[in-house]
Amino acid sequence: MLLIKQAPDIKNSEITDKKFFDRRRQFLQTAATAVATTMVAPGLLVPDTTHAGEKLQNVGKSSYQLDEKLTTYADITSYNNFYEFGTDKRSPAKLAHKMKTRPWTITVEGEIAKPGNYDIDDFIKPHTLEERVYRLRCVEAWSMIIPWVGFPLADVIKRFEPNSRAKYVQFVTLYNPEQMPGQVKGLFGGGLDWPYVEGLRMNEALHPLTIFAVGLYGEVLPNQNGAPIRLVVPWKYGFKSIKSIVKMRFVEEQPPTTWNKAAPREYGFYSNVNPKVDHPRWSQSHERRIGEDNLFSPKRPTPMFNGYADQVASLYAGMDLEKNY
Template sequence: MLIKTTKPGDLPESAATPETAYLKRRTLLKGLGLGGLLMANSTRAGVLDLFSPGEEKQSDSGRKPLQFDSDQTTAGLTRTPEKKITNHNNFYEFGTDKTDPARKSQSLKTEPWTLAVEGEVEKPGRVDVWQLMAGTALEERIYRMRCVEAWSMVIPWVGFELGKFLRRFQPTSRAKYVAFETLYDPEQMPGQKNRYLGGGIDYPYVEGLRMDEAMHPLTILSVGLYGRTLPTQNGAPIRLVVPWKYGFKGIKSIVKIRLVEKMPPTSWNKLAPDEYGFYANVNPAVDHPRWSQATERFIGPGGPFSVKRQETLPFNGYGERVASLYSGVDLKKYY
């Protein structure tokens, strides 16, 4: 069993979300005329809708148990309930409402699934993700996750370090960035077929990290949560998790990883560059143009009005481990 000590950024048990509180949705509206972007965010009004019992949309069909070493970094921390994690999602390929992914993604075919690794590597190749799961030592990583919309969760991911995976393909000295790409299949992903329903994004969804960010041991490729393979709405069968960055960096249902010399384009930065930067580090000192990032809502006991706002931690509480990556970088300019 993997034994680790508590790290800065771990939340106290009293701040965790009980299973009785289910966050229903935050409605996003996008107007696409002349490239404009309109988003309605209910968290700014301080009111959070809740699922009533029995209303969750998740389907557990097809999810498989995983073998992994336990992560003790958050010993004593109560995790965000699985039903909330799997029913409150951003996955615009299936719609912009928080409940859309759970309702509309269940028919996504995730077997077989091939992941290509190419670009600035000595040994480019393609791997079968399901064989990768079976042949790779998995860990449970309980990470505090922060969304740019000012809410946060504690999620028990199951996966493996991205850096260890990339080393298998022998990156060259020219590899400065890592680019990721989601599956493009409009027949299975209705948001890709209709630009309005898909939030105006130019699909396929793409993301990127600096090479040192990708190789950091906190950065993982997740293949599961709560001890089982990922639900489709959470990015099955394989997704990126970078806990010190905002959630939109966590690209889902990855089919391609490409190591490149120049900074790659990313979907939200292309759509709204004044709102979503390449780095996307959790930074309470840099506000989103339409709301503050200084505080966040971590859902606790009771109804929507009992949810207390707390201060946002720099680098989402992982600063002790990742701040050195940005020594000398102006994080207000490179947001």
Template sequence: MLIKKRFASEPSEARVTPEDVYLNRRRFLQISALGTGLAASSAHAGLFDFLSGDSDEPAAKPSERKPLDFRSTQTPEGLTLTPESKATSYNNFYEFGTDKTDPMNNSQQLDIEPWTLSVEGEVEKPGKVDVWELMNSAQLEERIYRMRCVEAWSMVIPWVGLELGSFLKRFAPTSRARYVAFETLYDPDQMPGQRNRFVGGGIDYPYVEGLRMDEAMHPLTLLSVGIYGKTLPPQNGAPIRLVVPWKYGFKGIKSIVRIRLVEEMPPTSWNRLAAQEYGFYANVNPEVDHPRWSQASERFIGPGGFFDVTRQPTLPFNGYGDEVASLYRNMDLRKYY
């Protein structure tokens, strides 16, 4: 079921980013590890690539998305969502290529049903979950979250899913579980970016991510199975992905097949590729710049289309500081970026 739950830091629903804008967001810039170099400044980080998203290319035929079973406990006034038909534009999912339309064009044949998610490691009850059965049996919630990309643009998205913490409790984590490691599907036959280093952005696949245990158990942390009331499209990480709203977007690992609870800090894909640019924590922080651009402000992509972009200050922890700042008390957030 879908239950609407609001947090103090939740943005106004009138500022929900339209589906076409979210799903048509520009490609990531190639990182210097690939030898292409990046000519970004604090005022222009990703700007040219962002503008290149205004394309007349026809959208690929979207895969079928299923409505999620839900009930609403609250109907916000003045809520107008973008039509679902606009949710097929483009996305970033390097397993399907780095170009802005590659995920949309190359992911539609991804076999997402059935889908098994394994939970193992430091748990008393390791097991496997049928994700589609989980969708039907779990009490799903809608969460309207800000999403902040490390490249200094932001959106607001209505996710559907369940709290990661409540999900993990089913497997009885042991006292030795200090971190949670995530892994994306590895299937080069279906994911062309995994077959070719240049197509896949130079990442060492499978894509991996991680959270500290207290971050994973925080009620804001979501396992998402849908957006805009329906199941995730493949280019958005179908059928199940991670959403951590106070961290940069690359922490939101897609198409998850394995979760492991571990004692030591696990490796993460972007940190392995460019540790000086992408830290393990990846908390949104306007006072800690990316090595090649400022993080003090961001371009909010609003409901009017690609050129309706508002420059606004970046909020510490992406605006969720009241809920999560205590997780990092006495930590040097410049050192642990």
């Protein structure tokens, strides 16, 4: 077993050097432009700023930073739970290019003053983008440190003027089996109920930590990470942070959520990161940090609310977190 040791002289950062990504991307862009300009009349060339990896403009720094080492771009974009593109964590990176993120419409409806359908770019335009470095803790007991680019969900919610009956926000992912092969009914069933749905209580949705993300590492979000727009709720297990959103619905009752429907004993509505409440099939007390821990390093302890207890514990004052898992 000692043979399976990572070569100590090769650091992860050297293998997945961001510069390599940038250089390759630049080369591809130059090549694509060269081909395009020779084949298409110049007047038809429209600048396309919506593809994964394009640099996002005017991204402000925020005070949400962490002292921990960022997970590499390569790991964040190649190890994904996005069952719409298969249950293997490597398959979203291979298959997500099938999803078309433009044109993209977001429907906002329910207990609000301004329901409607919004083009993704119009939806994002009023907001100032900022970088937020957050911990991501998957319910499967692994974690990453991710530099998202996005804006507070609270700012979005205020725009649509929810009324007093809006107690919860429900989110819905795109349903399109042609673009999302994982949504095709499997041979033995047992898969998830599509489309993927998630939800937050209003005070969770309005919390300053909760954001809509549209970027990663200062660039447009890659499809496998939930382009063109996804939720990020850093004190909850990753599956709460629903990807590729097409609908927001403001409702009075607690909305159904996909993993809760699939296995209610294993995945609750709240799903706050909690090292003291185990998943029935594995312990949640420790986690493995992707890319940093090698084959022979022990797991690290998981902090309450994924390290955001100071900011969010008050949301759950008086609630039994064993029961409301």
